[in-house]
Amino acid sequence: xxxxxxxxxxxxxxxxxxxxxxxxxxxxxxxxxxxxxxxxxxxxxxxxxxxxxxxxxxxxxxxxxxxxxxxxxxxxxxxxxxxxxxxxxxxxxxxxxxxxxxxxxxxxxxxxxxxxxxxxxxxxxxxxxxxxxxxxxxxxxxxxxxxxxxxxxxxxxxxxxxx
Amino acid sequence: xxxxxxxxxxxxxxxxxxxxxxxxxxxxxxxxxxxxxxxxxxxxxxxxxxxxxxxxxxxxxxxxxxxxxxxxxxxxxxxxxxxxxxxxxxxxxxxxxxxxxxxxxxxxxxxxxxxxxxxxxxxxxxxxxxxxxxxxxxxxxxxxxxxxxxxxxxxxxxxxxxxxxxxxxxxxxxxxxxxxxxxxxxxxxxxxxxxxxxxxxxxxxxxxxxxxxxxxxxxxxxxxxxxxxxxxxxxxxxxxxxxxxxxxxxxxxxxxxxxxxxxxxxxxxxxxxxxxxxxxxxxxxxxxxxxxxxxxxxxxxxxxxxxxxxxxxxxxxxxxxxxxxxxxxxxxxxxxxxxxxxxxxxxxxxxxxxxxxxxxxxxxxxxxxxxxxxxxxxxxxxxxxxxxxxxxxxxxxxxxxxxxxxxxxxxxxxxxxxxxxxxxxxxxxxx
Numbered sequence: 199x200x201x202x203x204x205x206x207x208x209x210x211x212x213x214x215x216x217x218x219x220x221x222x223x224x225x226x227x228x229x230x231x232x233x234x235x236x237x238x239x240x241x242x243x244x245x246x247x248x249x250x251x252x253x254x255x256x257x258x259x260x261x262x263x264x265x266x267x268x269x270x271x272x273x274x275x276x277x278x279x280x281x282x283x284x285x286x287x288x289x290x291x292x293x294x295x296x297x298x299x300x301x302x303x304x305x306x307x308x309x310x311x312x313x314x315x316x317x318x319x320x321x322x323x324x325x326x327x328x329x330x331x332x333x334x335x336x337x338x339x340x341x342x343x344x345x346x347x348x349x350x351x352x353x354x355x356x357x358x359x360x361x
Numbered sequence: 362x363x364x365x366x367x368x369x370x371x372x373x374x375x376x377x378x379x380x381x382x383x384x385x386x387x388x389x390x391x392x393x394x395x396x397x398x399x400x401x402x403x404x405x406x407x408x409x410x411x412x413x414x415x416x417x418x419x420x421x422x423x424x425x426x427x428x429x430x431x432x433x434x435x436x437x438x439x440x441x442x443x444x445x446x447x448x449x450x451x452x453x454x455x456x457x458x459x460x461x462x463x464x465x466x467x468x469x470x471x472x473x474x475x476x477x478x479x480x481x482x483x484x485x486x487x488x489x490x491x492x493x494x495x496x497x498x499x500x501x502x503x504x505x506x507x508x509x510x511x512x513x514x515x516x517x518x519x520x521x522x523x524x525x526x527x528x529x530x531x532x533x534x535x536x537x538x539x540x541x542x543x544x545x546x547x548x549x550x551x552x553x554x555x556x557x558x559x560x561x562x563x564x565x566x567x568x569x570x571x572x573x574x575x576x577x578x579x580x581x582x583x584x585x586x587x588x589x590x591x592x593x594x595x596x597x598x599x600x601x602x603x604x605x606x607x608x609x610x611x612x613x614x615x616x617x618x619x620x621x622x623x624x625x626x627x628x629x630x631x632x633x634x635x636x637x638x639x640x641x642x643x644x645x646x647x648x649x650x651x652x653x654x655x656x657x658x659x660x661x662x663x664x665x666x667x668x669x670x671x672x673x674x675x676x677x678x679x680x681x682x683x684x685x686x687x688x689x690x691x692x693x694x695x696x697x698x699x700x701x702x703x704x705x706x707x708x709x710x711x712x713x714x715x716x717x718x719x720x721x722x723x724x725x726x727x728x729x730x731x732x733x734x735x736x737x738x739x740x741x742x743x744x745x746x747x748x749x750x751x752x753x754x755x756x757x758x759x760x761x762x763x764x765x766x767x768x769x770x771x772x773x774x775x776x777x778x779x780x781x782x783x784x785x786x787x788x789x790x791x792x
Contacts (some may be wrong), residue, residue: 215546242522243427246502247509266464295475299488 205353206255206311207345208248209240210262210297216328217270217321221261222336223330224317227342233350245300248310257313257353261341262297263321263334270322271333272343279315312361313356315349317341367760383767384614385752392756397741397771410731415441415527415700415722422693422733423521430472431464432711432759433733434525436718441527443601444705445698452691453529454586455684456515459539460522461585461709462681463511466549468712469670469677470508472775473560474501477667480769497559500552504674507542507549514538517549529695530622532580532789540686543776547684550678554650557587557671561654567764568751572743573625574634575636577710578676583642583676584635586709591638591660594625600708603717618738627742630714631774632669633660647676663747664772670775700726711736713775737776745773 207228209221222240229238239251252258262282264274275281294305297316304310306328319341322331330338363732382398404439406425410418418437449457470626474497475487484490502787509519514534516522520665524531548628575596577588591597609618609641640648640658648658651672660669702724708717714736721730751770752763 244509247519249502250506266556295487299486303491303498306488307495317732359400 203234203285204255205257205259205274205350206252207236207238207259208251208261209238210242210245210260212242214238214327215320217331217334218324219330220262220263220319220321220334221252223338224261224336224341224345227338228345231342231346236350240360245295246299246301246303249304252314253309253356254310255311258311259315259317259345259349260297261317261319261338263324264318265321265324270331271337272335273344274318274320276318278302278310278316279292283316283344308345313353317344375544383748384764385767386758390756392749392753395745395752396614397745397748398562399439399617399741405612407700407731407733408629410720410728413728415445415698415720415726415728418720418728418731419527419770419771420498420521420524422521423523423525425733425735427520428468428470429464429711429713429716431460431516431525432709432716433459433718434522435709436578436707436733437720438525438527438707439586439649439709440705440707440718440720441722442698442705443707444720445527445701445726447696449529449696452689453533454532456533456691457525458585459511459681460515460525462677463508463515465585465673465677465712466508466553466681467505467512468508468775469674470501470504470553470556472772473556473667473670473674474504474710476776477670478560478563480524480765480772481560481664481667494728496703497556500555504552507678510542510545514542526695528698529691529693531694533691533694536570536688537688539688543685546678550675550682553671553678554672554718557650557654557668557675560667560671561656563667565662565664566751567662568661568664568754570747570750572629572633572661573622573627575622575628575639575715575739576635576638577708577715578638578778579642581642583639583680584710586691590708590715592622592628593634593637593671594622596622601706603706603708603719603734607734607739609738611650614754615741617738617741618734620734621742627746628739629743630736630739631666632673632712632714633663634664634714635710636669636672643672643676644679647672647679650675655730663770666773666775700724714739715739727737734777737774740774740776744771744776747773 211218211221211226212224213219225238225240278301319334319337321334363702384396385392386394419434422433422437425433468533479486479490513519516525525611574593577584578591579588589597590600598606606623607620608623612619637659654668656668702722704721706719708715716736717734719732720728723729747770749766751766
């Protein structure tokens with residue numbers, strides 16, 4: 199199966215918690231972009247569900263907010279096969295694994311997609327009901343543009359793989 | 362024996378839900394105090410409910426917890442129906458039990474394998490454990506998924522289900538929708554039995570405590586939604602009489618109220634209590650599986666709660682299969698509801714223990730007053746007593762060893778601090 203037919207883009211986070219909504223915002227920005235074989239989804243629940251979401255895809259792009267609050271809107275492009283995702287300084291929940299643990303668990307269990315890229319966008323405000331910070335919203339537009347003009351063409355140029 | 366004073370502090374306990382910390386003070390070779398400090402800000406759900414319509418309650422209280430929303434919904438709808446004089450029976454009652462099976466399966470599968478098992482095998486977390494026990498983790502993910510599917514089909518979505526309403530459901534499933542779940546649940550049941558055999562082989566710290574167990578007890582069933590409140594002491598009361606035997610207190614080190622027995626203090630809710638008070642409500646096959654796993658009819662070692670949770674996983678899969686097999690589509694998705702002024706009580710068995718609700722309604726069915734007592738707030742005094750005793754037993758060990766054992770002890774409870782206030786720091790003080 200060719201990669202050009204199988205790209206899943208996942209916007210992660212809770213749109214009702216300020217900058218945590220940046221993943222969903224990128225998906226919204228990509229809303230009018232429909233190349234065949236590309237699927238857009240948002241997820242705000244149990245990250246373990248990602249193992250099923252991406253099971254039939256060869257390429258996956260996840261967009262999530264990073265809670266460093268250092269430089270709102272700064273974009274990090276991470277290939278977990280090359281460098282692990284940074285772990286949050288404090289564990290966040292017992293009811294669900296975080297994205298970094300979920301990706302690492304998927305890799306250990308052989309359930310990670312062959313090509314996986316994570317865009318982490320630094321957020322500033324994660325208050326309930328808060329709007330997305332302007333710098334973070336601008337970063338969402340930029341990540342959407344990077345996906346359509348760089349990630350997708352690069353994936354489309356890659357040789358077909360069996361998946 | 363050491364005569365020094367040590368203070369051991371665990372800042373942010375991993376693999377428990379919510380924000381909290383543990384302070385252990387050790388003086389003259391004994392634990393002088395163990396405090397579970399909960400500093401998650403109060404979430405004020407009870408105040409939020411005042412003035413709302415009874416019809417809004419199930420969807421609001423579901424938001425208290427991401428892993429046990431069904432418990433909050435079920436306790437709420439039972440309390441509302443009690444106030445309005447409604448009784449839900451037949452297939453609608455069975456569907457509520459089925460929804461609860463889904464919640465127990467996903468919650469227990471997550472806790473037993475992903476959160477608690479690494480403690481017994483010397484791994485820092487499930488990712489490390491998966492490198493050595495990949496098949497176990499795959500099995501747990503499949504088990505959890507079976508629970509998620511039940512919630513999705515019955516509740517409309519996997520997290521914070523939306524189909525529950527006062528009097529029944531907004532929509533009930535067709536029999537043809539439930540039958541495919543049975544195949545997945547049969548595999549889940551086998552995986553749960555395998556999981557039970559696996560965890561029963563773990564090494565457990567030699568520790569027992571004479572808990573006063575508190576759980577629901579039903580004449581015929583292992584309890585989910587209904588029953589009298591009973592204890593291993595002398596309590597056997599209607600859920601409406603909760604305040605006669607139990608009280609909630611504010612303590613300075615916790616933003617969550619702590620519940621106590623008025624006459625005897627700390628008590629225990631959750632799997633160990635449910636199991637001890639309802640062993641005879643398990644089928645002979647399940648009793649036999651429990652005995653093969655090394656359990657008697659009563660288990661007082663909190664570290665073996667992982668085994669009891671695995672028994673309950675098998676139970677939930679088995680019960681779900683029974684309900685699906687016997688399912689007859691109800692004629693109506695809900696019974697009629699006529700609001701009236703009054704007070705109603707609901708108490709159901711969340712995966713972590715009893716979740717008690719009381720609502721007072723105006724004549725139009727709007728909430729005048731709401732009270733919610735979640736399981737973790739009830740277990741706080743018991744957790745603190747366990748921590749003191751567990752740390753006392755290894756008092757001369759290095760702080761790191763005590764810290765690990767204390768974290769493991771807290772995870773015995775699968776606490777949901779978010780629910781109770783609603784993570785945990787452990788500090789050991791020994792100057």
